[in-house]
Amino acid sequence: MIQIHPEAQRTEELRQLLQQASYAYYVLDAPIMEDAVYDQLYRELQELETQHPELVTPDSPTQRVGERPATHFTSVRHNIPLYSLENAFNIDELQAWDQRWRRQLPTTDAVKYVSELKIDGSALALTYQDGVLVRGATRGDGVTGEEITQNVRTIRSIPLRLNFDGIEPIERIEVRGEAFLPLEVFKQINEERQKAGEQLFANPRNAAAGTLRQLDSRIVARRRLDFFAYTLHIPGMDDASIANTQWEALELLQKMGFRVNPNHQLCESLAEVAEYYKYWDTERLNLPYMTDGVVVKLNAFKLQEQLGFTQKFPRWAVALKYPAEEAPT
Numbered sequence: 001m002i003q004i005h006p007e008a009q010r011t012e013e014l015r016q017l018l019q020q021a022s023y024a025y026y027v028l029d030a031p032i033m034e035d036a037v038y039d040q041l042y043r044e045l046q047e048l049e050t051q052h053p054e055l056v057t058p059d060s061p062t063q064r065v066g067e068r069p070a071t072h073f074t075s076v077r078h079n080i081p082l083y084s085l086e087n088a089f090n091i092d093e094l095q096a097w098d099q100r101w102r103r104q105l106p107t108t109d110a111v112k113y114v115s116e117l118k119i120d121g122s123a124l125a126l127t128y129q130d131g132v133l134v135r136g137a138t139r140g141d142g143v144t145g146e147e148i149t150q151n152v153r154t155i156r157s158i159p160l161r162l163n164f165d166g167i168e169p170i171e172r173i174e175v176r177g178e179a180f181l182p183l184e185v186f187k188q189i190n191e192e193r194q195k196a197g198e199q200l201f202a203n204p205r206n207a208a209a210g211t212l213r214q215l216d217s218r219i220v221a222r223r224r225l226d227f228f229a230y231t232l233h234i235p236g237m238d239d240a241s242i243a244n245t246q247w248e249a250l251e252l253l254q255k256m257g258f259r260v261n262p263n264h265q266l267c268e269s270l271a272e273v274a275e276y277y278k279y280w281d282t283e284r285l286n287l288p289y290m291t292d293g294v295v296v297k298l299n300a301f302k303l304q305e306q307l308g309f310t311q312k313f314p315r316w317a318v319a320l321k322y323p324a325e326e327a328p329t
């Protein structure tokens with residue numbers, strides 16, 4: 001007779017409830033329960049886990065914030081290097097990019113582009129094993145970054161466990177995205193630093209990068225970083241194994257529980273990309289986070305694979321930048 005711990009059922013039920021509530025609040029921005037109810041259920045789970053430590057699981061909502069500060073960060077190699085993007089500073093340079101890849105790969109097929117807002121934050125590489133977050137790392141030089149898993153776990157919009165409902169479970173997944181500080185949080189942090197006589201962060205990007213490199217994850221947890229996922233890879237398999245296009249990949253990321261920037265757009269032509277770029281040049285100033293451009297990608301993974309990379313950049317994407325602007329004070 002297998003002894004089922006009587007509280008095991010209740011802790012699992014609480015974990016599910018709290019994870020659903022956290023996902024709804026931080027990823028969908030659509031709360032499903034009152035904060036007071038969340039806090040009460042969280043306390044009940046904490047008490048059960050304190051009484052029965054053997055019932056604690058790594059994906060429990062109580063395990064997001066570590067108790068002990070790290071002494072240092074270890075260097076880790078990215079299984080799949082994080083690429084950086086070639087810049088284009090206006091529509092002419094966007095067209096030049098388009099001509100370049102078409103010279104490389106002449107095609108008469110209709111080509112679709114995905115336009116995504118370029119988030120002005122700090123890139124993160126997340127690794128999930130059997131659906132559980134096992135590593136979070138900074139971009140570093142693209143090949144080697146710093147292991148900051150404990151800090152990444154405090155970002156509430158990053159799932160500790162992926163949702164495979166309706167999806168063929170995938171054993172190992174690498175997800176890339178941008179950690180960022182919402183403008184309101186950036187201003188609050190600088191006000192606190194001003195009061196404490198500490199040096200202010202120059203802009204939200206530096207504030208996000210500086211926060212991610214805090215040794216004490218309790219400080220990171222208080223700073224309310226957020227995260228938009230934008231790429232997923234399956235180590236050892238080509239990306240087309242689980243999605244055929246960037247558009248499908250973004251949908252898959254959302255299904256698995258990630259926050260994906262809602263303003264991505266499928267463009268049937270470069271003219272549509274130019275329209276998107278023009279629209280968001282002004283509209284982005286109403287967003288609660290900093291952006292510094294538009295990332296334009298060829299939608300079809302088959303095209304991406306055929307084009308590959310130069311020494312430094314993917315040939316199938318470009319960062320269409322906006323003129324630099326001062327960070328908000």
Ligand SMILES: NC(=O)c1cnc(N)c2cc(Br)sc12
Binds near residue numbers: 084121
């Ligand atoms: N949506 C995207 O692909 C995206 C958004 N924001 C960024 N800062 C970056 C950087 C790279 Br490299 S891709 C990308």
